[in-house]
Amino acid sequence: MKIILTGTPGTGKTTVAKKLSEELEVPVIDLNQLLSREYVIEKDTERESLVVDVERAVSEIKLPAECIIEGHLAHFLDSKFVVVLRCKPKELTQRLKNKNWPIKKVKENIEAEALNIISDEARDMNDKVFDIDTSHKSPAEVVEMVKTAIKGKLKAEKYDFLELL
Numbered sequence: 121m122k123i124i125l126t127g128t129p130g131t132g133k134t135t136v137a138k139k140l141s142e143e144l145e146v147p148v149i150d151l152n153q154l155l156s157r158e159y160v161i162e163k164d165t166e167r168e169s170l171v172v173d174v175e176r177a178v179s180e181i182k183l184p185a186e187c188i189i190e191g192h193l194a195h196f197l198d199s200k201f202v203v204v205l206r207c208k209p210k211e212l213t214q215r216l217k218n219k220n221w222p223i224k225k226v227k228e229n230i231e232a233e234a235l236n237i238i239s240d241e242a243r244d245m246n247d248k249v250f251d252i253d254t255s256h257k258s259p260a261e262v263v264e265m266v267k268t269a270i271k272g273k274l275k276a277e278k279y280d281f282l283e284l285l
């Protein structure tokens with residue numbers, strides 16, 4: 121199975137993907153790394169980010185049958201199984217500050233998370249989408265929840281963090 125792990129920066133995709141990969145013995149594909157190697161259109165200097173050709177990437181990237189694909193654009197790829205990692209504004213702010221992100225970018229991402237942008241995008245594109253709230257959980261607990269979802273035993277939940285902004 122192709123497992124997509126998506127979510128706003130700082131929600132824990134890389135951390136969870138690594139642990140899940142060790143437990144399931146399935147390789148991880150870092151989508152951002154792949155995109156930055158082959159699909160950059162331009163550099164957005166103001167936002168300190170790369171603009172990538174997602175459409176071309178989606179049509180060209182061939183994924184192995186069994187893998188974990190992690191990245192904040194991973195839900196644009198074709199998969200039957202998508203996990204959106206979520207995090208409440210207060211904890212996400214702390215996580216991004218710990219990564220030394222500039223305050224402007226922290227704010228941008230907190231807003232995007234509170235507006236459920238990635239979660240809604242993922243639902244527009246895929247049938248089976250599981251949101252997991254990682255706030256106040258350990259990475260190990262989140263990994264267990266992903267495994268429960270794979271077994272078809274996780275209740276599909278939707279979160280709205282807007283009022284917590």
Ligand SMILES: Nc1ncnc2c1ncn2[C@@H]1O[C@H](COP(=O)(O)OP(=O)(O)OP(=O)(O)O)[C@@H](O)[C@H]1O
Nearest residue numbers: 128129130131132133134135215254257258259262
């Ligand atoms: N329940 C949790 N699940 C995942 N990460 C957690 C959790 N609780 C705390 N963390 C911490 O939050 C941080 C998440 O960082 P990580 O790099 O994994 O996020 P990311 O979603 O890959 O971000 P980016 O999109 O910037 O690559 C790590 O320092 C991790 O230890």
Ligand SMILES: [Mg+2]
Nearest residue numbers: 132133134135
């Ligand atoms: Mg990451």
